[in-house]
Amino acid sequence: MKNIERAKKVYNAIKVPEQISYVINKSLLKEKNKKKHIPKYIKYVVSTATCMFCAFIVMINVNPSFATNISEIPIIGNIAKVFTIKEYTEEDEEKLINAKIPALENTGNTELEKRINYEIMLKINEVLDEAEKRAAKYKEAVIETGGREEDYQPINIQVDYKVGYSNEKIVSFIILKSETLASAYTEMYYYNIDIENGKKLNLRDIFGNEYKEIVNEAIYKEIEKRSKNQNNIYFTEENGGFKGIENEYQNFYINQDGKVVIVFEKYEIAPGYMGIQEFIIDRQIL
Amino acid sequence: MQDVKEILIDYVKNNQEKLYRIAFSYSKNEESALDIVQEAITRALKNIDKLKEEKYVKTWFYKILINECLQYIKKNKRIITCELQEIEDKIEWNDDINIDDIELYKHIQNLNVKLRTVIILRFFEDMKIDEIARITKTNVNTVKSRLYKALKELNKLIKV
CATH class of the missing domain: 3.30.565.40 (Fervidobacterium nodosum Rt17-B1 like)
Structure with missing residues (x-):
């Protein structure tokens, strides 16, 4: 019992x-x-x-x-x-x-x-x-x-x-x-x-002119971290993987903690099975 | 004095997850569980006049909720069985949970509705026998015998 x-x-x-x-x-x-x-x-x-x-x-x-x-x-x-x-x-x-x-x-x-x-x-x-x-x-x-x-x-x-x-x-x-x-x-x-x-x-409004550096650094770091798990595969840069965000209009939303979450669609930077890829930029913005 | 309606609203707001889990135990389906909870609240608010004493808010609401769950099962007629894989997908894993626990949970979920209800209320919701009797519109002896029967069945399937 x-x-x-x-x-x-x-x-x-x-x-x-x-x-x-x-x-x-x-x-x-x-x-x-x-x-x-x-x-x-x-x-x-x-x-x-x-x-x-x-x-x-x-x-x-x-x-x-x-x-x-x-x-x-x-x-x-x-x-x-x-x-x-x-x-x-x-x-x-x-x-x-x-x-x-x-x-x-x-x-x-x-x-x-x-x-x-x-x-x-x-x-x-x-x-x-x-x-x-x-x-x-x-x-x-x-x-x-x-x-x-x-x-x-x-x-x-x-x-x-x-x-x-x-x-x-x-x-x-x-x-x-x-x-x-x-x-x-x-x-x-x-x-x-x-x-x-x-x-x-847009991202420039939030992070200022350094937005690219801030966002890219966080994403590269996180990709590296996630890649340590061998189940997580990201495309390499040569194969269409992540090579820095293009501009301030990159897709993102703000989560309940008031942090920016950068989003990449399925297939955008990783194989389909990895699904949508989200990266939280760990800076309090609000 | 706070009126019973306010108490009910507070109760519902403070116990959202509980209410959802009960509904989910019957529907096994997220959307339907949400519908069931919603329907139960609407029904409860509509019949709030019938709730006389505030100390019965919880059992009274449970009665409505369980009733909605049974209605759902009746309407959908099919017997909803539960597979291990499904449960594994539907829970938030923590270190405390192992596969045997899930196996046991599965067997409980696959008990017939009457037996399952008493187990859920007694062990998962920590309700007293007489409260369960009120919720299930039976009497104390019936609840006891259902509990006994449920445990016996579970014992057959797995050492409880």
């Missing part, structure tokens, strides 16, 4: 997804916010397809992975928050789209919100358009090569987002688009926004 305690260790080690606090807050908020109406910027939403519907506005908490912090998070306040503004689904024989489209609100800078939200909408529309075209083409190809229509498996397209960091001054979030056909592939779009100055942040 005492041994059941051992299973309890396993039970308590079950990973809890980051979204839990978001989901719980959302359910608790639904009750509180029943009378709240939809914010006006919904009109900026440009629709490319017909069957759009508005699900609900939910709050994503400031720091998504922290159950313990949750009680401290003000539910209504002047803090910048990234909201899911709408959920969009579409299904036909060619594809299955499921998009959660984020928007910025409550930053106190409406001009900036409009601009960013509009940009996000355009980006998502563009991405979905492309995906739809790809799906149509793919289906055509299947049929042309003698496949039967009923054999065709719809492409699954998902759009979602993740908040890296958020406070009154800065929000950092990532829009993720994944398409599943034979294999899944995820594309990411990074948004790091300085709310006070109403602009997008």
Whole structure:
């Protein structure tokens, strides 16, 4: 009987997804916010397809992975928050789209919100358009090569987002688009926004003119460290591996500790099995 | 005096991970577990009038949550079995955990729902027999006999 305690260790080690606090807050908020109406910027939403519907506005908490912090998070306040503004689904024989489209609100800078939200909408529309075209083409190809229509498996397209960091001054979030056909592939779009100055942040803004040295040094060091494990393989410089970041617009986000995380897509600097490569630049910036 | 609703909200906020793990023990699937928790909260808030005494907040909420879990299993009809590999993927490893522990956990997860529920509540959630009886809408004797049966079954599979 005492041994059941051992299973309890396993039970308590079950990973809890980051979204839990978001989901719980959302359910608790639904009750509180029943009378709240939809914010006006919904009109900026440009629709490319017909069957759009508005699900609900939910709050994503400031720091998504922290159950313990949750009680401290003000539910209504002047803090910048990234909201899911709408959920969009579409299904036909060619594809299955499921998009959660984020928007910025409550930053106190409406001009900036409009601009960013509009940009996000355009980006998502563009991405979905492309995906739809790809799906149509793919289906055509299947049929042309003698496949039967009923054999065709719809492409699954998902759009979602993740908040890296958020406070009154800065929000950092990532829009993720994944398409599943034979294999899944995820594309990411990074948004790091300085709310006070109403602009997008790049690495130069954060680290100053020395940004390249700072970032490169940290990455080289980390690659070297990780390579000590023989399971970790990076491309060599000659073979298209990492040879320093090109410019200040390198993809990155800001994590919950307020540190910059440089991101390289799958295949960018290492073989596919290594997945997306992230490097935390260990400097407090916020 | 704080009203029961506030107490419930606090309880839910402070026990997010616990609630998720319970749901996950039934659904074995992250997304569904999140849905179950969400559904249970919505239901609890809707029926908050029925919760009279604050000392019952926890058992009352567990009852709703477990009920949602059972509904889920019913709706999905299939028997969800658990494989070692899956568990290994779903846990945060630490030095304290070895493969035998996971094996045992797997067997618990593969017990039938009634037996599994009493084990989870009794041993993982440290609840008292009478609390479990209230949550599972049975009586103390039933809980005891289920516990006994569950342990016997586990003993057959692995030395508990």
